[in-house]
Amino acid sequence: MTDAADQVEAAKKALAEAQAALAAAELASEEAARAAEQAPADVSEPVSMSSGDGPLTAEEVARIRDGYAFEGEVLEMGALVNGDALVDVPIRIPVAMLNRHGLVAGATGTGKTKTLQVLAEQLSAAGVPVFAADIKGDLSGIATAGTPSEKLLERTTSIGQDWQAVASPTEYFTLGGMGTGVPIRATVSSFGPLLLSKVLGLNDTQESSLGLIFHYADTAGLPLVDLSDLRAVVQWLLSDEGKAELKNLGGLSSATAGVILRELVAFANQGADDFFGEPEIDTSLFLRTNSSGAGIVSLLEIPGVSDKPALFSTFLMWLLADLFNDLPEVGDIDKPKLVFFFDEAHLLFNDASKDFIASITQTVRLIRSKGVGVVFVTQTPKDVPSDVLAQIGSRFQHQLRAHTPDSAKALKTTVSTYPTSSYDLAEVLTTLATGEAIITVMNEKGAPTPVAWTRLRAPQGSMSPTDAAVMEVAVAASPLMATYGTAVDRESAREILAAKMNAAAEADAAAESAKDAEDAAQQAEKVAQARAKEQAKVQADYERALKDLNKTTTSSSSRRTTSRTPARKDTNVLGDVLGSRTGQTVVREVLRGIFSTLKRR
Numbered sequence: 001m002t003d004a005a006d007q008v009e010a011a012k013k014a015l016a017e018a019q020a021a022l023a024a025a026e027l028a029s030e031e032a033a034r035a036a037e038q039a040p041a042d043v044s045e046p047v048s049m050s051s052g053d054g055p056l057t058a059e060e061v062a063r064i065r066d067g068y069a070f071e072g073e074v075l076e077m078g079a080l081v082n083g084d085a086l087v088d089v090p091i092r093i094p095v096a097m098l099n100r101h102g103l104v105a106g107a108t109g110t111g112k113t114k115t116l117q118v119l120a121e122q123l124s125a126a127g128v129p130v131f132a133a134d135i136k137g138d139l140s141g142i143a144t145a146g147t148p149s150e151k152l153l154e155r156t157t158s159i160g161q162d163w164q165a166v167a168s169p170t171e172y173f174t175l176g177g178m179g180t181g182v183p184i185r186a187t188v189s190s191f192g193p194l195l196l197s198k199v200l201g202l203n204d205t206q207e208s209s210l211g212l213i214f215h216y217a218d219t220a221g222l223p224l225v226d227l228s229d230l231r232a233v234v235q236w237l238l239s240d241e242g243k244a245e246l247k248n249l250g251g252l253s254s255a256t257a258g259v260i261l262r263e264l265v266a267f268a269n270q271g272a273d274d275f276f277g278e279p280e281i282d283t284s285l286f287l288r289t290n291s292s293g294a295g296i297v298s299l300l301e302i303p304g305v306s307d308k309p310a311l312f313s314t315f316l317m318w319l320l321a322d323l324f325n326d327l328p329e330v331g332d333i334d335k336p337k338l339v340f341f342f343d344e345a346h347l348l349f350n351d352a353s354k355d356f357i358a359s360i361t362q363t364v365r366l367i368r369s370k371g372v373g374v375v376f377v378t379q380t381p382k383d384v385p386s387d388v389l390a391q392i393g394s395r396f397q398h399q400l401r402a403h404t405p406d407s408a409k410a411l412k413t414t415v416s417t418y419p420t421s422s423y424d425l426a427e428v429l430t431t432l433a434t435g436e437a438i439i440t441v442m443n444e445k446g447a448p449t450p451v452a453w454t455r456l457r458a459p460q461g462s463m464s465p466t467d468a469a470v471m472e473v474a475v476a477a478s479p480l481m482a483t484y485g486t487a488v489d490r491e492s493a494r495e496i497l498a499a500k501m502n503a504a505a506e507a508d509a510a511a512e513s514a515k516d517a518e519d520a521a522q523q524a525e526k527v528a529q530a531r532a533k534e535q536a537k538v539q540a541d542y543e544r545a546l547k548d549l550n551k552t553t554t555s556s557s558s559r560r561t562t563s564r565t566p567a568r569k570d571t572n573v574l575g576d577v578l579g580s581r582t583g584q585t586v587v588r589e590v591l592r593g594i595f596s597t598l599k600r601r
Helices: 002-038 058-067 095-100 112-125 138-143 150-158 188-200 204-219 227-238 240-249 254-275 283-287 309-326 354-370 405-416 425-431 468-477 493-563 573-579 581-600
Strands: 074-082 084-094 102-105 130-134 170-175 182-184 297-301 338-343 372-378 394-397 436-440 452-456
Touching: 058 074, 058 084, 074 095, 074 112, 084 095, 084 150, 084 452, 095 372, 095 394, 102 112, 112 130, 112 138, 112 338, 112 372, 112 452, 130 138, 130 309, 138 170, 138 297, 138 468, 170 254, 170 309, 170 468, 188 204, 188 227, 188 254, 188 309, 188 354, 204 227, 204 240, 204 254, 227 240, 227 254, 227 493, 254 309, 283 309, 309 338, 309 354, 309 372, 354 372, 405 425, 425 436
Parallel strands: 102 372, 102 394, 130 297, 130 338, 170 182, 170 297, 338 372
Antiparallel strands: 074 084, 074 452, 394 436, 436 452
């Protein structure tokens, strides 16, 4: 709590200092205005360089002035350059044409980010929400009012800009909690196999197999929430039970499944495990305005984008696809519902398959009718496929460099994409100063405007990043944190398949136990039968011995009867026999057999 209070206090102090600086700037501006009133008229009035000092004639300057004189609401981009900046020839963009898409291109350090900030600030002021990725972190300055300086005011005055320090309403987001912002998460199911194949770098065969895996999970009622769910489904389909379920759909080779599993592990190590999950972000949140009607600028912080380019670029494409699926058709409207800045656009198209390019082209072409404009930000137009480039209405080309054969070729390609003009674009594009650009936009009738060498306006927000402590306080205070701040782990494919596999294992164990019991019963029956057979044999031997004994006794008795008369009538013949040596031997052998058998039992 103490740290948070200190951060709030620091933010308040910074705000107070900015307000004091603004007040000082306003005082200086008033003094300058009073001095200008006392100066000769020819000194105070801006000088119009309509002809003579630049590549354009007076007639060409007039044509450009007329070409950018729009009737509806516009974004002020700067002033025409013809030797010097011409304050009487402003370069504008109709707000209604921003859903016809745009391109901001130029070499590193030529001012692309500042152009993006100027566009975003004016769109927000016009009530149009903005979504942009803050690649280098300096775009966060849009949330903080700018600080005036002598150099800044000199530049803005030279192009006729009435500069005021303005902070735009801003919400900070981050991919799955990797940075400062409200976490943005998406489920694997909503991401889909096509985008995921692009991220994983799969070939056509592997992409087809991944689509089969998604289809199986869908039909089997297995929610793919995070990467562990997808891995569980792949492993299940490699098992004996899973193979049987997928047999009718064509099957999944072990080699392909192995590649997919390895790529999923590498993808997870890039931080994707943090991004995939729930609660999934509601993309309609990016279409909000504040209580004053200003469009909210949604800034996505991407720390270390160079380490995870595929995740970053494909995530932005997922956002567009999700918006396309959710938003209704609106046709041509007075101003876009959202303008989406796609920074580092070349990362999206590198090594992309034909199907993926076709999907992007279709989304970009059709999402215009949903009221969404897309501005691609990259180094050269050749970074964007021609089919996508054909959908672009507004062009802002900063300086290009032609120091290598490849860059010279890129320059030639760029020049060929512009309408015919009086400029030697091959020369102009290599000599543009920082903060200048060659511009052509789509007018209110849908036709391209004349090509205009433009000195761009300065951002009204800070050109330095917003202080990290201020950002953290803003994120902590965001009402979205209550819904999206904590990840949720519900039952999904991993848990369902784990329970299924456990049940199968238990069933196998029970079957094995039953088989063991059956085998034991069969063995016991065999032993019992053997014992019964042996006992029967012993009994038979005993009975046979008794029979033989009876025969012997009868025979002996007969012999004694014929040879002599018995001494007495009650003589016990059996006792006599058993008492004889022969009888004792027979009885002993019989008993030995019986007891020996019993002992073995």
